[in-house]
Amino acid sequence: MTIKYIRNIILMSAFGAVFTGCDTTEDAYHLGDLGDIRISTVPTSQLRLAADGKPMDIEVTSNVYWNVENFGNRFTVQASSDKGNGKISVSGPVNVNATQTPSETVLITARDFDKEIRIEVLQARLQFDMPEREYPVAPQEGAEVSLRFNSSIDWRLVARNGELDWLYFNPGSDGAGEWDEIEVEALWTPNYTTSPRYLELQLRPADESLLEFITVPSSFTLTQEAGTLPENVRILITGEPTFTECPLSVSYGSKAPVEEVGVMVMSNGTQYRHPAPVPEGGFPLDGSVDFVLNGLEEGMRYEVRPYVVSRVGETVGEMVETFVTGSSVVYNGARIVDVEVIPFQRMVAASITVESDCELTWGGIAIYYPSNPDYQAVKYSKPLSGMSQTFVHESVEWMEQNTEYLLEPFVKYYHLEMNIEIEVKGEKIPFTTLYRIPEEDDNIPIE
Secondary structure (H helix, E strand, C coil), X not given: CXXXXXXXXXXXXXXXXXXXXXXCCHHHHCCCCHHHCCEEEECCCEEEECCCCCCEEEEEEECCEEEEEEECCCCEEEECCCECCEEEEEECCCCCCCCCCCEEEEEEXXXXXXXXXXXXXXXXXXXXXXXXXXXXXXXXXXXXXXXXXXXXXXXXXXXXXXXXXXXXXXXXXXXXXXXXXXXXXEEECCCCCCCCEEEEEEEEECCHXXXXXXXXXXXXXXXXCCCCCCEEEEEEECCCCCCCCEEEEEEEEXXXXXEEEEXXXXXXXXXXXXXXXXXXXXXXXXXXXXXXXXXXXCCCEEEEEEEEEECCCEEECCCCEEEECCCCCCCCCEEEEEEEEEECXXXXXXXXXXXXXXXXXXXXXXXXXXXXXXXXXXXXXXXXXXXXXXXXXXXXXXXXXXXXXXXXXXXXXXXXXXXXXXXXXXXXXXXXXXXXXXXXXXXXXXX
């Protein structure tokens, strides 16, 4: 025997060994021992079809050959494989009965082995209804509305009148049938128009051919308030004007994003806009914007009106300041320079010193609780007359003894150039009321 012949025999033997290791016949696929057999499914015992009978899968995980059998003739059962991992698709006709839940059994067995899995296939009753309910009017900023209904078939929400783009649906405006009640959150987007928005919605089946078996619920209307323009647009001169510029502040409130804040300046029949620089992060919805009106000419008279532009529209405030640069008199207004707090058992008094170059009109104190310093518990005021002065104001006996409060002094003055009354507040000052000590032969109980 030659060497070449011996080498060919060895190669053919090796090829045969490899071919045997890759054998995919049924005998080679079986592992033999029952303890080594693995076959399982998801779901494990019950499959719940929707009323429209659309296909659903049973996931099979196995290391052997397997068979599937359907005990009944309502549902259609198709397997993607007969060994190893695979899927079994189960579907059926539409269940047009609103009172019955059809049921059949699918049997999965490991071929040649005593192992089986029984899965009950149920089909939902035909349900399609949406209870009538009152839906609140959504504010212009937008709101979330919860929609609840029953649908055991594929469904969709359809706009009968209005724009569906105004709403975002979570998890969506359409979906699969469910055995239980379905809940969809509808989110109104902000309304940046000056008109209310209305949307008429209706629940309908995804498959319109099912309309002969169901009654479509009545449509319902969702409403959203109109967007509002900026409110309370006012201007205040915040410092002493110079010959060529004037510091000022525009205050306002808005429910829609603010795009521009500024003043309209009028002089000698010419009007122009002076916008404020956009602060970092954008303009606030509510508050004030401080900036400097510059480019003024010495000796000229100007009229200034504040304006605010939001996503909804523009609001122009009243002209609250007319001033003359150059030799005109500049009024500084009033400021509180000193406060002496005098607490008693159930009340408090304060001596307030004010410097003012304008006519004082009112002065007084406000009381707050330290636990909520933004909540004004009570406010007392008295008329004043004149300019710089010191006045005393006291509260009524209503406070608790030995208790801490906050006192805020204030004064009002009349600004001649601005032709308005302005209020100036001091800092909130903490104080504690006195504790009553009984005198000899005093039988009055201590509260």
